[in-house]
Amino acid sequence: MSRSDVPLLPRDTPVQLIDRDGELHADPAFQLPSPDTLRLAYAGLVNGRRINDQCNALVRQGRLAVYPSSNGQEACQIAAALCLDDGDWLFPTYRDSVTVITRGVAPAKAMVLLRGDWHSGYNPHEFGIAPQSTPLATQLLHAVGFAHAARLHGEDTVVLAMCGDGATSEGDFHEALNFAAVFHLPVVFFVQNNEFAISVPLSRQTAAPSLAHKAVGYGMPGERVDGNDVAALLAVLGAAVSRARSGGGPSLVEAHTYRMLAHTNADDDTRYRSREDVAAWVARDPLTRVRTHLRETGALTDADEVELAAAADEIASELRYAMNADPELDPEQLFAHVFAERPHTLDAQWESLRDEIDRTEAPA
Secondary structure (H helix, E strand, O other): OOHHHOOOOOOOOOEOOEOOOOOEOOOOOOOOOOHHHHHHHHHHHHHHHHHHHHHHHHHHOOOOOOOOOOOOOHHHHHHHHHOOOOOOEEEOEOOOHHHHHHOOOOHHHHOHHHHOOOOOOOOHHHHOEOOOEOOOOHHHHHHHHHHHHHHHOOOOOOEEEEEEHHHHHOHHHHHHHHHHHHOOOOEEEEEEEOOEEOOEEHHHOOOOOOOHHHHHHHOOOEEEEEOOOHHHHHHHHHHHHHHHHOOOOOEEEEEEOOOOOOOOOOOOHHHOOOHHHHHOOHHHOHHHHHHHHHHHOOOOOHHHHHHHHHHHHHHHHHHHHHHHOOOOOOHHHHHOOOOOOOOHHHHHHHHHHHHHHHHHHOOO
């Protein structure tokens, strides 16, 4: 199929394979993942929800500076991690800690940024994960540049670039999609549309029928998917990744989901949405629907659930222990990695700071 033969317009309704009641919906284009894959995804969902709950508690205890929770968006988080191969790369946002952890980063290492200790607690090259990005949409340009470089090197690499609905209002979003489409790069742009850019509703960000429709203007296919249906997400993202790997170029996937908690612990979401609006999404919980399906098909037993809950609690326990330990701080790190060779001006600043520290810590 040539580039011009690829249908660009997304569907009128998002792809859905398992509905909120756990019922299956056959789709002509996307197949239900295997029971083993769904069980693996469910284990990730259980872990993700437990990580979110634990990190929210750590914020209240003063052990994390901030935590942008993905509570309610765990299906997007898990599918994003599972759809990639080992040699692929992920470019996450600040809200994608669960994806980062699911891809292999230790939970305590993933929290280094949000604790305020360092810019990133893991080696990006070890895991194929760029540092989590706090500025909106900047990671999309990095993702496109990385994909371009990988192709020039002849590497079989697909890049998954994550963002939220708010990022689609940024100029970087336009530049990244345009460059990726023009150069036909192996990038999947994954938009988690959780209905709000902090307090700004989607209706005040775009007049397009959907965010996936924006893909048409760049000449790439767009797809809409139920962002609380991990089965549909695995199928849709998997197809987009396969298409990119086979030389089909970039895609834009919009996941329709909902941010169940405030933007961060510094946000009061009662100022811009009602409790009734939030409560309406409880029945669409991503864990409940896949659990119901797995239980009804015999792929998930009581013993399995006990085992999964225990594993999730172990992750939370390790995270608690790590975050309750005071970090060892080295003030000289303030001056590290600024230049390849530190100039004398920074040396002078470090000597001034060290002198002040020595005088402060000297006995009276």
